[in-house]
Amino acid sequence: MVQDKVIYADYSASTPPHPEVIRTMSEVMEQIYANPSSIHEFGGQAEQLVKRARGVIADALKVSPTEVLFTSGATESNNMAVLGAVRASRYSKKPAHAIVSAIEHASVYACYEQLKREGVEVTVLPVDSNGCVRPEDVEQALLPETIIVSIMHVNNEMGAIQPLEQIGTLIKQHPKAVFHVDGVQGLGKLDVDLERWNTRLFSLSGHKIRGPKGIGVLIRRGRVPLEPLLYGGSQEQGLRAGTLNVPGIVALAKAIRMAVEGQADNKNKLEQLKQKLIGYVSDIPELVLNSPADAHGAPHIVNVSFPGMKSEVAVHALEERGVIASTQSACSSKLHKPSRVLLAMTKNDRLASSGLRISLDAEMSMDDIDRIGQALHGAVSQLRPLVQLER
Known part of the structure; x- marks a missing residue:
């Protein structure tokens, strides 16, 4: 719910x-x-x-x-x-x-x-x-x-x-x-x-x-x-x-x-939010961070993969926990195909098929990131047995 x-x-x-x-x-x-x-x-x-x-x-x-x-x-x-x-x-x-x-x-x-x-x-x-x-x-x-x-x-x-x-x-x-x-x-x-x-x-x-x-x-x-x-x-x-x-x-x-x-202030705030979110991702062994964590990466986008789990299943699991995220570009998200972008970057079909994009706004709070982190933990815990069965 x-x-x-x-x-x-x-x-x-x-x-x-x-x-x-x-x-x-x-x-x-x-x-x-x-x-x-x-x-x-x-x-x-x-x-x-x-x-x-x-x-x-x-x-x-x-x-x-x-x-x-x-x-x-x-x-x-x-x-x-x-x-x-x-x-x-x-x-x-x-x-x-x-x-x-x-x-x-x-x-x-x-x-x-x-x-x-x-x-x-x-x-x-x-x-x-x-x-x-x-x-x-x-x-x-x-x-x-x-x-x-x-x-x-x-x-x-x-x-x-x-x-x-x-x-x-x-x-x-x-x-x-x-x-x-x-x-x-x-x-x-x-x-x-x-x-x-x-x-x-x-x-x-x-x-x-x-x-x-x-x-x-x-x-x-x-x-x-x-x-x-x-x-x-x-x-x-x-x-x-x-x-x-x-x-x-x-x-x-x-x-x-x-x-x-507002660009300078937005960037600084977003960097702080992003780094905290990446910390949550790092604590979940099943998740693979796709977004560059350094200066190569924009401050508002965190993309992770949950290998073995379809992207849309993970999105709905997060939504059940009160977090609205997405798979790939909104223009392509209903195609149910591996992400062309992640495939070009990772050369890995499992990663490209299980990508999850969390994109942030400078008006979000650290409490919001805590909620997202908790939702990620809960979703992965719920879906972990399904991945093991698939193997």
Whole structure:
């Protein structure tokens, strides 16, 4: 039976909107409802709100307002970046090559699968035992015809932080190659520096940083040529047709500003929570820690495996004890397949089939971590005989 207080520990999948974000979005929905593309006064008011929000986001990420493109979320942003960049380049009829890491989110990885079907040569980069892409592998994979390289900031399943500055320096030596970074899991927890990383395309999603669902952004630095995914209007510099989501855009701007302003404090708090949770994991012999415990790992994600036990069974056992966790990416968790990310990292099917992700928030308390630790002990004790029977 679920206990009275439920501990939500699936913040990598989605976060509760901040109360200020909810108030802002509600006020805009109530008061500013005109289409920002309309030429009348009400449309102009909506347009001004969008312009102001674009400026807030640009300031937070240290880019130009003209480099901020609004989308429906990170999935669209990633599709626009990958498919848009490669398809725009193919008008030249020259061979195209693209590079992606083996641990990208499905919204990136599936784009590269589609590019293969379109005749593009794709190189998939492996990761090391920490779940990190090796810069030397990127260097070897880069070709004169490379159009785009996609390496995420923080892996959403096991939390590995990628060496973006080193990789970006290598890509800079290939002027035709565009560096795309899925930044969804890093903002608000770690420093983001697009200039230092040489990142030209950068994707974000509102609901991962206490903003609303259904709104995201693609940062396009240096006017990277993109082929639109949606046609029918001239919005967003002709790259994204459709009426702008004014309440979502304004709420997203507030969420991004708050995430950037709170980043240092959030990181310190999360590190303390994570280390305490890892201590509980270390006390349970059946559990294998997949997340990097050192500087290679993000402060908010702890991924463990319970070899011999299906991930979804462990998730439900925790839920019975009042803890909400997850298996892999929420977009892939219902597939009942071994985690592609953990398989790339561990090369072990048993570990990849039994992964459990606990993702934290800076507003959680040490008491919450104690509850999670106790739930882990209880779940493993309950399920241990089933694993032994299986053997």
